[in-house]
Amino acid sequence: MALIALPLVLAVAAAPASFAGGGTRRWWGRGESQRADAQAAKDAAAAAFYELDSAQRELRITLETITAADGSPAARRAAEDFGALGQRIDQASHDYITAVDSHDLDRDDLDASAAARARTDLARAKGELDRVKGELDRFAQGLGPLLEQAEHQLARLAPAVERARQALLAATGALDAVRAQGLRADDLAGRLAALGPELTKLNQGAGRHGVHETLRRADEVLRKAEAVRSEAERLPERAAEMDRRLVSLRTRAQALTTRAAGVEPVLSELRRRFSAACWQDLQPVPDQAARAVAQAEEKLKEARAARKEQRWPDATALLGTVRALLNTTDEAVSAAGDRLRRLNEVSFDPSKETERTRFAIRDAQRLAMDGRSTPDPRHARPLDDSVARLERAVAGLEGRHPDYWHFLTENEAVRQTVARVVGEIREERATGGGGR
Incomplete structure (x- = not known):
């Protein structure tokens, strides 16, 4: 048995030598080189995959920052573009995973051609990952202004x-x-x-x-x-101011009541000395004043109640109504006394009012002729009409019961017309439109 076993032991011992030499040794070396190249391609593709994945995650955070802070069309468009880019990234990642799953580089029976195919597929997958990564980098660079604004927000x-x-x-x-x-x-x-x-x-x-x-x-x-x-x-100052206004308007209403009582004697004198046309429009003033003051006092009472209840807007509105009523009444009461004064003056000497108006007309006529041989009809016509109107007003004073109030209002109307013409002449000359 020992003599038979010896050659088997020697044969086994000699086996490594037979694999180490001849054509068999050279084929094993080429296979290991192809496997190594394929493994290197796999490692490079894996690195590209993880680099792309990391960049995509970082850019997603950037886009979330931008869209959270910026609702502009540019930000929405960037989000849409990132979504489209994400689809290309997903496709490249899918191709990479497919290439990895398709080739088992740790298989013992991996031959050279299989290793070469693996290397080619993995290199192609890496190239696509790199290309998409380049797109991602360029897209990220374009987000700079949007990101800066978002960070500012x-x-x-x-x-x-x-x-x-x-x-x-x-x-x-x-x-x-x-x-x-x-x-x-x-x-x-x-x-x-x-x-x-x-x-x-x-x-x-x-x-x-x-x-x-x-x-x-x-x-x-x-x-x-x-x-x-x-x-x-x-608010404290507002409350104090409202208290002061309540007192002030109450005092004013009382004073106006006293003044309104003096309108009737004024009207009596107007009726005694002047024609009806001079005072008829003032007849309702005493009654109107009494009603307005009574209404103002009622509103004052309501304003005091609103102030007590601290209804500030209501109190303010009521005080505004009181002021408006008192202002209107004050003007009406003052008009009666002013009417009597002016009628006294003009009845004593109408010439002062007439000369005042004539002076205004002559001054306007000189201005209209300044630098011209003939006046502009647009200016001459209303001035000529004003002269005629003044003459009619003066003639109206003749007779037993002259209407002095009509005389005064006509003079005022003429002076207003003259003032308007003067304003037009000066405006035209200031703008260069007053041709000769």
Whole structure:
């Protein structure tokens, strides 16, 4: 048995030598080289795949930053372009994974041709990954301006939200302070309470509502809170001013009542000394004044009640009505005394009023002729009409009961016409339009 086993042991021992030499050794070396090349291609493709994947993740974060902070068409277009680019990235990644799964480089029976095919497929996959990575890099470079603006918006976000919170806190403090003085400020309290939901949304953050919308909301809350604070701080002075106006308008109404009582004696003198045309339009003044003052006093009473109940807008509106009533009444009462004064003056010497008007006409005529041989008909005609109108007004004073009021109003109308002509002449000459 020992003699038979020996050759087998020797044969086994000699086997490595037979594989190490001859054609068999050279074929094994070429196969290992092809396997190594394929493995290198696989490693390079894997590196390209992971580099592309990392770049895509980073760019996705960049796009999320841009779209969260910027709702412009450019930002929306960038997001759409990134989506299209993502499809090409997915296809390149799919081709790479398919190439990897198609070739088992660790297989013992991998021959040279299979290794060569693996290397070719993996190199092709890497090339496509590199090409898409280049597109991704160029796309990322083009996002620079949008990213800069988005980062600027994000930099504004935290300070804007904090300013809004501080404004709300200041408004709350101002409101508490005026309430401590006995002023309810219900309207301001309601406006401040309405900002509560907006503060909740601010606290939820831009992640939920978007950067642009959060910035807009923060600015709006800031503006409204500052308005509440400002009005609350002015409220004590506003109340004091309203108290002063109530007293002042009450005093004015009382004084106007006294003055209105003096209209009747004025009318009596007008009726005694002048024709009916001079005073008929003033006949209703005493009754109108009495009704207006009574109405003003009633509105004052309502304004005092509104002030007591701290209905500030109502009180302000009522005081405005009182002032308007008193102003109208004051003008009517003053008109009666002014009418008597002017009629006294013109009845004593109408020539002063006439000369005043004639002077205005002559001055306008000289201006119309300045630098011209003949006046412009557009200016001469109304001036000639004014002369005739004045003469008719003077002639109207003849007779037993002259209408002095008509005489005065006609003189005023003539002077207004003359003033209009003078204004037109000067305007034309200032613009170079007054041709000779």
